[in-house]
Amino acid sequence: MRLSLSALLNIALGRPRPGRVAFLKAQPFAHRGLHDGTIVENSRAAFAAAVAAGHGIELDVQLAANGEPFVFHDETLDRLTSETGRVADLTGPELANIKLRGTHEGIPRLSEVLSLVDGKVPILIEIKSTGSSVNMICLGVRRALEGYRGEIGVMSFDPRVARWFGEHAERIPRGLVMTQEPSLKRVDQAKAGVQLALSLRAAKPDFIAYDIDYVSTSIPIALRTHGLPVLTWTVRTAEQERTALAYADEIIYEKHAG
Numbered sequence: 001m002r003l004s005l006s007a008l009l010n011i012a013l014g015r016p017r018p019g020r021v022a023f024l025k026a027q028p029f030a031h032r033g034l035h036d037g038t039i040v041e042n043s044r045a046a047f048a049a050a051v052a053a054g055h056g057i058e059l060d061v062q063l064a065a066n067g068e069p070f071v072f073h074d075e076t077l078d079r080l081t082s083e084t085g086r087v088a089d090l091t092g093p094e095l096a097n098i099k100l101r102g103t104h105e106g107i108p109r110l111s112e113v114l115s116l117v118d119g120k121v122p123i124l125i126e127i128k129s130t131g132s133s134v135n136m137i138c139l140g141v142r143r144a145l146e147g148y149r150g151e152i153g154v155m156s157f158d159p160r161v162a163r164w165f166g167e168h169a170e171r172i173p174r175g176l177v178m179t180q181e182p183s184l185k186r187v188d189q190a191k192a193g194v195q196l197a198l199s200l201r202a203a204k205p206d207f208i209a210y211d212i213d214y215v216s217t218s219i220p221i222a223l224r225t226h227g228l229p230v231l232t233w234t235v236r237t238a239e240q241e242r243t244a245l246a247y248a249d250e251i252i253y254e255k256h257a258g
Contacts, residue, residue: 013200013226020173021207023122023151024229029056029252031234032073036255040080040100042071044108047116056122058233058252061110061141068092069110069140075130081107110144119150124209124231124252126177129158138164145172155209162203175231176203179211180219209233212240215247224249 033039033046034053040046042059050057060073065088072095077083081098090098096106110125117123127137138161141154154165155175162174176199196219207229210220215232224230224247232244233252244251 013204013228017206018227018229021153021229024056024124024153024173024207024231025249027054027056027121028250029058029122029124029231031058031252031254033057033059034255040103040105042073042080042108043100043103043105044113044116045103045105047113051117051120054121056124057117058124058126059113060126060128061137062087062128063137063140064092064095065089066091067136067140068095069137069144070095071108071110071113073128075128110141114144114148114150117150119148122151122153124175125152125154126209127154127156127158127161129156129161134158134160134164137161138168142169142172145169153207155205155207159199159203162205166204173206174203175207175209176200176205177209177233178220180214180217207231209252210248212244216243220247 030050032041033043034049034055035041035043035046039049047057059071061069062072064070070087072087074080076086077098080101082101083098087095092109096109098107099105100107125141127141129137145152153173153175154161155177156162157177159176162176165172165174205228208220208223209231212232212235214220215230220230229249231250231252232248235241235244235251235253241251
């Protein structure tokens with residue numbers, strides 16, 4: 001017997017706990033901080049601007065060679081600094097001394113950003129597990145969060161990250177970042193459905209962060225109907241914002257004109 005998407009979600013997810021993630025619906029989230037042509041993404045200045053606006057912060061975490069979590073999106077340094085090479089090959093002190101392109105700021109440690117924000121606005125931490133041990137990077141983030149009293153959630157494309165936090169730091173809300181292929185053959189759609197159920201069952205997420213290009217499709221609609229808050233990324237235009245208003249609970253955005 002073929003199960004409906006709703007039935008698969010009931011099996012994979014169980015009952016959602018909306019109280020844990022109510023804070024996600026209270027304000028938009030600035031994608032990599034509130035940055036623009038003059039403020040660099042994932043910088044202290046971008047996070048300070050988001051705090052000043054009263055908006056939540058979405059940021060990315062990579063792991064240094066000595067196990068310290070740093071706030072940086074890319075696996076390599078090339079795009080955002082004048083250096084080259086992999087973030088994971090350098091120690092914490094080495095990364096802290098590398099200036100973000102066009103600034104006098106070094107790459108920030110997660111602990112430094114937490115001190116800067118100090119609970120003033122919620123933070124969403126996207127954990128980049130590619131190229132590093134899931135256990136090591138999750139442990140590094142959990143250690144950085146010890147004693148932090150602000151509203152916070154962790155999320156990743158990798159369902160193993162949410163599963164790790166469910167097993168080792170259950171108090172921290174966890175999310176699954178999701179997108180989808182623009183077009184799949186029927187046989188591939190069936191495989192994708194099975195993979196979706198397996199990912200959700202492994203992650204047991206408290207919320208979903210879904211690609212704005214696909215947030216109006218059946219999967220995020222079903223997840224939201226099931227009771228999971230759905231955030232959507234990355235909202236950059238007024239048209240995307242209108243779509244998000246109809247299909248998501250809150251936006252992860254970058255500045256746009258109009």
